[in-house]
Amino acid sequence: MTLLPYPREVSGLRRIDKKIVLIGDPAVGKTSLVRRFVQNTFDDKYIASIGVKVSKKTMEFKICGTDVQLDMMIFDVLGQHDFHRLRRMYVDGANGAMLVCDLSRLDTIESIESFWYPEMEKIVGKIPMIILGNKCDLADEFSDGASLLKAVSGILSLPTQLCSAKTGVGVEDAFMRIGREVLESHFQKEAPVAQMVTIENLHMAADAVISHYCERQDNRDAAIETCAIVFKEAGFNIRQPTKESLIRAIDLLFEKEKNEIGEERALANRAERMRYLDGL
Structure with a gap:
């Protein structure tokens, strides 16, 4: 039962x-x-x-x-x-x-x-x-x-x-107490699962940002190397990624592209990459 x-x-x-x-x-x-x-x-x-x-x-x-x-x-x-x-x-x-x-x-x-x-x-x-x-x-x-x-x-x-x-x-206090302890236990067990989902989603978003950048470059090998440098400079840790570090990486890519293709096109690319973070 x-x-x-x-x-x-x-x-x-x-x-x-x-x-x-x-x-x-x-x-x-x-x-x-x-x-x-x-x-x-x-x-x-x-x-x-x-x-x-x-x-x-x-x-x-x-x-x-x-x-x-x-x-x-x-x-x-x-x-x-x-x-x-x-x-x-x-x-x-x-x-x-x-x-x-x-x-x-x-x-x-x-x-x-x-x-x-x-x-x-x-x-x-x-x-x-x-x-x-x-x-x-x-x-x-x-x-x-x-x-x-x-x-x-x-x-x-x-x-x-x-x-x-x-x-x-003391009756209501007792039931309130066990109710609170049960819920706290529930949330403690739920937190690691939520964290794993968030990390996986951040990995997927980072992959999408990198692919978006590389697809618009003539030399893909050089583009991948550029992304590696940018993500390191942004502090994006693959084991413990954060949304903030991914945003920094997107901003750094924008700064690099602005000098290459112009600010208007670079802003459009940044907006598209930021959409990969929706829901995170």
Whole structure:
């Protein structure tokens, strides 16, 4: 059950879908946390999740200067330690995880370290995760549960958030936090890909500029040598090209041609070469 995220542009926002899973022992309040966050309601009746419950919540962020609308698909996964194969099906493809424990039950905190974190790492590897200490209305930040949670978070190097599905304290903050971490991870992975595309496009633009110049010269070998000198003088590095250095190379070719064919024709050639940079 893998959710495939894809970016879309909606009214100036970049829209991204992400899958978030809530896991933890039975009766720690996973379903109540989702209900509180999505519907802003609470019901103290315990209903065991059979398999998985899926909810959706739309949130807005500003990440790396970009306005983002996050469609968060929240998977509330069964808490029984058995059913590994079933849980794997629901967890697979998760972009972020919230490991939920009950601050008033120390065993649920211990199982985050001994069972749930290793289980998640085995299925999805390293993804953004946060430990939620639910029911802080029953056990505050000075309780034994909070102290144990702090120790576990230190061992696993994971952030924590105390919250209460009953009162609503810390719930929205927790989901906002995991949402931001997931989006930041998304943009970090996307940046190298975008950089590779930009470099390839700059290479293609540089080749087009060189071809444009050489095609208008009688001696192509001499023209290629001229381009090599000009591009070096402009600081165009083939491994790390920049748009600015390519523009400098085009300007230098213009200066050279101006003395050979006149300023009017040289300007026309420069304008044609600058069009190769459109979109870069």
